[in-house]
Amino acid sequence: MADSKDHQSPLFETYARADLAFERGEGVWLETRDGRRYMDFGGGIAVNSLGHAHPHLVAALKDQAEKLWHVSNLYEIPGQRRLAERLTAATFADRAFFTNSGAEALECAIKTARRYHFVSGAPERFRILTFEGAFHGRTLATIAAGGQKKYLEGFGPKVEGFDQLPFGDHEALKQAAAAPDVAAILIEPIQGEGGIRKVPPQCLRGLRELCDKHGILLIYDEVQTGIGRTGTLYAYEHSGAAPDILASAKGLGGGFPMGVCLATAEAAIGMTPGTHGTTYGGNPLAMAVGNAVLDIVLADGFLEHVRDTALLFKQSLASLADRYPDVVEEVRGEGLLIGLKAKVPNTDLVAGMREQGLLAVPAGDNVVRLLPPLILTADEIREGMARIETAVASLSLGNRRKSA
Numbered sequence: 229m230a231d232s233k234d235h236q237s238p239l240f241e242t243y244a245r246a247d248l249a250f251e252r253g254e255g256v257w258l259e260t261r262d263g264r265r266y267m268d269f270g271g272g273i274a275v276n277s278l279g280h281a282h283p284h285l286v287a288a289l290k291d292q293a294e295k296l297w298h299v300s301n302l303y304e305i306p307g308q309r310r311l312a313e314r315l316t317a318a319t320f321a322d323r324a325f326f327t328n329s330g331a332e333a334l335e336c337a338i339k340t341a342r343r344y345h346f347v348s349g350a351p352e353r354f355r356i357l358t359f360e361g362a363f364h365g366r367t368l369a370t371i372a373a374g375g376q377k378k379y380l381e382g383f384g385p386k387v388e389g390f391d392q393l394p395f396g397d398h399e400a401l402k403q404a405a406a407a408p409d410v411a412a413i414l415i416e417p418i419q420g421e422g423g424i425r426k427v428p429p430q431c432l433r434g435l436r437e438l439c440d441k442h443g444i445l446l447i448y449d450e451v452q453t454g455i456g457r458t459g460t461l462y463a464y465e466h467s468g469a470a471p472d473i474l475a476s477a478k479g480l481g482g483g484f485p486m487g488v489c490l491a492t493a494e495a496a497i498g499m500t501p502g503t504h505g506t507t508y509g510g511n512p513l514a515m516a517v518g519n520a521v522l523d524i525v526l527a528d529g530f531l532e533h534v535r536d537t538a539l540l541f542k543q544s545l546a547s548l549a550d551r552y553p554d555v556v557e558e559v560r561g562e563g564l565l566i567g568l569k570a571k572v573p574n575t576d577l578v579a580g581m582r583e584q585g586l587l588a589v590p591a592g593d594n595v596v597r598l599l600p601p602l603i604l605t606a607d608e609i610r611e612g613m614a615r616i617e618t619a620v621a622s623l624s625l626g627n628r629r630k631s632a
Contacts, residue, residue: 246582248260248266248582249261250266252280252281253268253276253279253280253281254279254280254281255279255280255281255282255601255603255608256268256269256279256280256600256601256603256604256608256612257280258280258587264585265585266582266585266586266587267585267586267587267600267608267611267612267615268280268587268600268601269581269586269587269588269598269599269600269612270587270588270589270597270598270599271599271600271601272483273452273478273589273597273599274420274452274457274478274479274565274597274599275478275479275481275482275483276482276483276601277455277456277457277478277479277480277482277521277525277601277602278482278521278524278525278601278602278603279601279603280483280601282482282524282603284520284523284524285482285483285484285517285520285521287520288516288517288519288520289484289513289516289517289520291516292307292512292513292515292516292517293513295512296512297511297512297513298508298511298512298513299511299512300507301505301506301507301509301510305510305511305512305515307510307512307515307516307518307519308326308510308515310515310519311324311326311488311515311518311519311522312324312326312488314519314522314526315488315490315522316490318461318526319461319462319474319490320464320470320471320474320490320492321474321490321491321492322491322492322493322496323490323491323492323493323496323499324488324489324490324491325340325488325489325491325499325504325509326486326487326488326506326509326510326514326515327477327486327487327488327489327506327509327510328485328486328487328506328508328509328514329365329477329485329486329487330365330449330451330452330475330476330477330478330487331364331365331366331367331370332367332487332506332509333451333475333476333477333487333488333489334364334365334367334369334370334373334414334449334451334475334489335365335367335369335370336475336489336504337414337447337449337473337474337475337489337491338356338369338373338412338414338447339499339503339504340473340489340491340495340496340498340499340504341356341411341412341445341447341472341473341495342354342389342411342412343498343499343503344411344445344494344495344496344497344498345411346498347497347498348497348498352408352409353408353409353410353411353444354389354409354411355389355390355391355407355409355410355411356373356389356390356391356410356411356412356413356414356447357391357393357401357404357405357410357412357413357414358373358374358375358390358391358392358393358413358414358415359392359393359394359395359415359419360375360392360393360394360395361395361419361422361423361425361592361593362374362375362392362414362415362416362419362421362422362449363376363416363419363420363421363422364414364416364449365451366379368383368387369387369390371383371387372386372387372388372389372390373390373414375390375392391404395419395422395425396431398431398434401413401435401438402438405438405439405441405442405444406442410442410444411444411445412439412444412445412446412447412472412473413435413438413439413444413445413446413447414447414448414449415427415432415435415446415447415448415449416448416449416450416452416453417432417448417450417453417458417463417464417466417467418452418453418458418463418561418562418565419592420451420452420453420565420591420597421452421591421592422591422592422593423560423567423569423591423592423593423594423595424560424561424565424566424567424591424595424597425560425593426560426561426562429466429467429468429469430467432464432467432469433467433468433469435469436469436470436471439472445471445472445473445495446469446471446472446473447471447472447473447474447475448462448463448464448471448473448474448475449474449475450462450463450464450474450475450476451475451476451477451478451487452478452565453562453565454474454476454477454478454479454480455476455478455479455480455521455525456479456525456530456531456534456563456602457479457534457563457564457565457599457602458562458563458564458565459531459534459535459538459562459563459564460531460563461525461526461531462474462476463562466562472491472492472494472495473489473490473491473492473495474489474490474491475487475488475489475490476488476489476490479521479602480518480521481514481517481518481521482517482520482521483517484513484514484517484518485514486509486514486517486518487509525602530602533602534563534564534602535563537564537602537604537605537606537609538562538563538564538566540606540609541564541566541598541600541604541609541613542559542561542566544609544613545559545566545568545598545613545616546559548613548616548617548620549568552620552621552624553571554571554572554624554625555570555571555572555577555620555623555624556568556569556570556571556620557569557570557571560595564598564599564600564602564604565597565599566597566598566599567591567595567596567597567598568595568596568598569593569594569595570594570595570596572623573594574590574591574594574595574596575590576623577596577619577620577623578590578596580619580620580622580623581596581615581616581619583619584615584616584618584619585615586612586615586616586619600612
């Protein structure tokens with residue numbers, strides 16, 4: 229075994245971090261220790277839904293921190309009930325289970341689906357159909373659900389019970405769904421890590437019909453797409469095809485770690501006392517922040533603002549793609565979940581934006597994700613576009629030739 233003392237940092241070397249350390253943030257802005265300011269269009273990977281240090285979230289967290297942090301789920305937590313009532317009132321769901329992360333919400337969703345069939349007298353129905361290019365988390369079960377070799381390598385046998393299907397192959401899906409051991413279909417309405425690949429609304433409606441036909445459950449992974457990111461509270465609303473179970477996280481806490489598994493009463497019938505649990509999930513601090521996020525996101529006019537802002541931003545980006553086709557091939561996405569399909573390596577484009585003081589996030593299919601806070605203003609879009617265009621222009625073949 230290598231001598232760990234040779235390493236400068238005691239941290240696991242699992243992240244290829246940019247050489248930046250931020251000290252404070254406000255709204256869309258981040259500031260480094262040495263005073264450099266960046267526009268955060270990465271949003272902590274779609275987490276900081278209301279930007280940095282939003283005063284309503286800060287006040288809610290401070291107020292709760294002075295009262296009670298943690299008691300465990302051995303006792304009633306009033307904030308849980310309130311947040312669950314608000315989420316179920318605003319969605320398809322009747323039940324909620326709070327977690328600490330998106331991966332935990334997906335674990336709960338998987339267990340809920342399998343348990344549903346177990347108590348319904350069909351324990352053989354445990355397999356989950358998923359799709360190539362998906363990302364559902366980093367636990368052993370969720371990397372098996374995602375099925376990507378780069379995440380599975382070296383961690384022993386793949387967890388049994390997950391079958392990946394080609395993205396968009398309807399015939400393969402119909403054939404697989406008819407198998408007698410299938411419990412559920414798990415899908416992201418828009419693949420985030422996979423490159424902002426949107427599932428057409430008619431396809432989600434088709435999935436709903438297919439699940440109903442075969443008596444299987446439909447699970448949406450809305451960890452990245454939820455809480456207003458696409459211009460509706462959850463992305464499935466664009467299609468009208470409600471799921472049986474949904475996993476949510478990221479934007480729900482606005483930067484505070486939390487997640488939730490939502491389900492219909494029928495889908496959750498197997499989740500009885502002792503079948504699932506969490507020590508920290510649904511703690512008073514998280515619930516205070518989650519409720520504060522919903523105060524903003526569910527307020528009249530907020531989601532309309534997201535849709536209007538997104539339209540302006542995407543129109544500006546489309547113009548950029550028209551003028552620099554050798555750098556930007558396509559603008560993808562819904563709402564403020566936006567992807568730039570790049571002609572140059574996406575890591576070069578992310579680095580170019582960072583040099584101009586704007587942060588973005590790479591994704592699969594050579595895409596750059598733009599995930600700004602939902603409170604983004606028109607002036608901030610114009611400022612951000614100026615920085616993005618400078619980065620794109622610097623990578624354009626025409627400009628490279630001029631400077632040669």
